[in-house]
Amino acid sequence: MKVGLLNCLLYYPLGPYWETFFRELKFDVVVSPALSRDEFDRRRTRFAGDICLPVESVAGHLDWMKGRVDFAFIPKLLDRRGDLYICPVCAGLPSVIRHVFADGPEVRSFPLTPFSEPGREARRALLPLGRSPGDIRRAHVVARDRYAALEAEWRADLPGRSPGPAGVPPRTILVLGMPYVLGDPLTNGNLPDLLRQRGCEVAMPLNLVPRSMIRRVHVAGYPIYWSFAGMSLHSLEVALKERRPDGVIYLSSFACGVDSVVVPIVQAVCRRCEDLPCLTVTVDEHASAAHVEVRVEAFLDCVDAGIRKRALA
Amino acid sequence: MAGTYPGIGVMGDLVEAVAEFTRDEIVSPLPNANSTLNLGMRHSPEGACLPFKLIAGSLLESIDRGANLVGMITERGPCRLGTYSLGLRLLLKEAGLEGGWVDFDNTNVRAGYIRRFKEMYFLKYDRRLSWFDMGRGFVMGLLRLAFIEALEAERNCRLAIQRRPGDVETCFQEGAEKIRAARTPWSMRWALGKARAAMRSIPLDRKRPTVRVVITGEVYCVIDPFANGRLEQRLAQLGAEPCRVLWQTDYLLHGMGLGRLGHLGGRPAAIRAARPYMADDIGGDAAANVGHAVLAKRRGMHGLVHLKPFACMMEFISENILQKVSEELDFPILSLTLDDVNGAERIHVRLEAFVENLFRRCASRKSRLGDAGGKRP
Structure with a gap:
């Protein structure tokens, strides 16, 4: 059968x-x-x-x-x-x-x-x-x-374990979003591959905190009921605590009700951290690979500028 | 400390009744208007739903008018309403506004409301207030809400067939004011009786053909006349009698575990009726809306208007299932998506076409079966 x-x-x-x-x-x-x-x-x-x-x-x-x-x-x-x-x-x-x-x-x-x-x-x-x-x-x-x-295995696949390509500063980008948006090539606009091709190490919620999908996460005392939303927020918290990422990208799908709540929280957390650029990419039926690529390139320029600034300081 | 609350329909009547007994200062929210929506839109996340934007705008207006304590409804579950408080607090903080915040959990009124009242009065704000006063305020508020909603139902039956436009609305407003002014349950009952009698004396054109249209959907959009573009009045102008099935008292009773006492068996009856189409209640009003459509058909209604805010997760599910209900039961259903860029004309044109369709169906059925459909109130 x-x-x-x-x-x-x-x-x-x-x-x-x-x-x-x-x-x-x-x-x-x-x-x-x-x-x-x-x-x-x-x-x-x-x-x-x-x-x-x-x-x-x-x-x-x-x-x-x-x-x-x-x-x-x-x-x-x-x-x-x-x-x-x-x-x-x-x-x-x-x-x-x-x-x-x-x-x-x-x-x-x-x-x-x-x-x-x-x-x-x-x-x-x-x-x-x-x-x-x-x-x-x-x-x-x-x-x-x-x-x-x-x-x-997902947990072992964390960034920071392998050296990046020669001549490119090592950059760790935390990519957040619903696991099905991040995993499906149709919806992720090849974003993780795009980042890897540009010498970035990509951390995703399933790498960082796979078990947190069954953990109720609280933000400012409020429970976040949706498991995958809680997973994104928990992984952001863990990433900031354990190893600071150089940038955060939230991959959201248009008209997602859960993302409409989570994205402002992620942006607010990133705003509170000094020099932590945050990019929200929204994908829908009309999203093209070029639009994701252009935004990612601009974002990485911003991340590089931040890294240089920190190095000078 | 001046409290405020989100302006949701006649919910203010409940809050103000409680405040009268607890001797609190209340900054009543202004009725929603374009300025409220614009203010809410300016501060809200782009993907937030229309109710969030209106509530945000309403609270910002009230805070601007001197309120520094917000009482907000919340609920446990997958609907975004459960995270409104978190979102709104972030938003107000970013707008530079700080103040007290109390959440009233709608899922369980007994635990959610009474515990919060206790917290609010005895712990946070060091107020000495007896349980008796608080309980009396809540019961009086609930009664006031129930009586005004009963009068609203009477008004809706007459809107489409009044001889002189505006008579019924004026009579309703006068009656509601009298109910609000009453201080005991008996005087409220007496005011309701008087208002009903006044409404019955309004000349009606009982020969005018009408169709009965049920309004259901996301509760804020159904209850708030600004959010739905004064749908009830528009339907009445087109000759359709608007029949609301979602009432605020039903939600409160449901939260108190007394859902069966609500209108037409309340939410439990609707959820039961939805079972052949939707086996599980996924939260929000999704299953209840499907059930209301089934019950409306059984009650001989002519059609149903389903209101949903753009990108509402629950209503997407009910909209898709309502299509099947419409097909299987041969029951016309119109789904209207409401957003912050609503064109009033867009809604009006679609309603006009829908009501016209209902009249034609009635006429063809009458010629076939000699049956005009639903009964006149």
Whole structure:
């Protein structure tokens, strides 16, 4: 039996766990390929209203899956007392997909994260497919352990461990944003690669604080409910405390409600630090690689000027 | 210390009733206007939603008029309302304004409000105030709110069929003032009765054809006439009777765990009705709005206007599901996105087309089935 995983949204932090989990349950896992801009343009506009780029890209992935899988898995991460607390659009997406993509592949949705045992809903979805509760538990344990090893790898992948290219001052840039915006080549405008090509070391929330996605972060005494927003803010705090980055870039998607709250906080924190340039890049359907490149180059000039100023001082 | 609060519909009636009993000085927010929005826009983040910008503008205006303590509604959950306080405090700090700040958690009125009152009066500001006075103020405020909203519902039934435009609104304003002036529950009840009687004496054109349109969506946009471009009045001008299903008393009752006592079974009934389309309540008003559409169809309404601020996460979900509800139940639904660059004409043109469509549907149904649809109040 073939299960389809959408290569977008929450696949970015949690995809490796889901892949292992379903493989352990003897499913054939089919992951949709990353969407190119052309494919995205051809297949979007299935949703009504204004929505961020990562959610719009779901249409392309579901279209690709039609006829290729027996069912597509869309995670349901909604438990208010649970470990992950995602943006309401992702939380309500399974209900919307059932109505908007009625002609698409069958969708099964249940909570599935490495941070807690699969619950009643997961059993209700998987038992009719011939998987026993014992199988589900075993698959979870294997997938969870592999995910923990992966988290350790992400953490080991921190900048500062390798020398940069010769003749270029070592610069560490902290790139913040939702993990799915940073991870998906469609939405990140190749920003991390662009920075690396220009001799920068890139730190991202998953490198710095992978576990903080299940930690409730407080800012000025207020809880930040959204897990990934808390992760960005926590990684900024850790980065400033452990190793000061030379610059901060926040990659935001247009019309993202969570980013509209987080971006001003990040900017305010950066303003309080002396000589810490902060750039916000907003991506949407019209964003081109050139626009990201031009802004990144200007930003790096600013970072270099700051480094020179500090060296002179 | 002069307190202020965000201007949200008639919420001021509740706050001012409490303040009368707690003998607090209150700087009432001015009604929202273009200047409020411009002020809010100047200081708010670009991606913030319309309610945030209006609330920011309203608070900045009040602080400018001498307020130095802000009471702000907040809630636990994925809606941005939960982080409004954080955003607003950052914004006010950057604007160079400092002052006290008290959050009232709407999710649980008992814990969120009473604990905050205690904190505010007994700890922070060293005020000696009895629990009795505070409780009495809150109950009186809630009653005042409920009576004014009851009168508002009466007004909405008559707006579309009044013979002389403006009569019903004048009568409503006079009645609301009398309710505000009353100091006991009995005198409030008496004032409501008088206002209702006055409203019933207004000449109506009962033969005028009308359609009944439910208004739902994001609560601030539904309640605030500036945010929605005076939608109720506009619908009435077009011959449609506006029927509101979101009331502030419902939210307070829901927070107190008494949601079932709200209008038409309150939010619990709406969320239950939404289950075939939306199994989970993702927070905010998303599931309730879907449920209101289902209930409106059952109650024989002719159409529904769904209001959402631009980039509202909850309402994106309900908008998409409402399309399916509209298709399956054959129930016309118009989704209007509200933003800080709203053109009044844009809203008017779309409403005109929508109401015209409803009249045509009614006429064709009447000719087919001999049924005019909903009942006249």
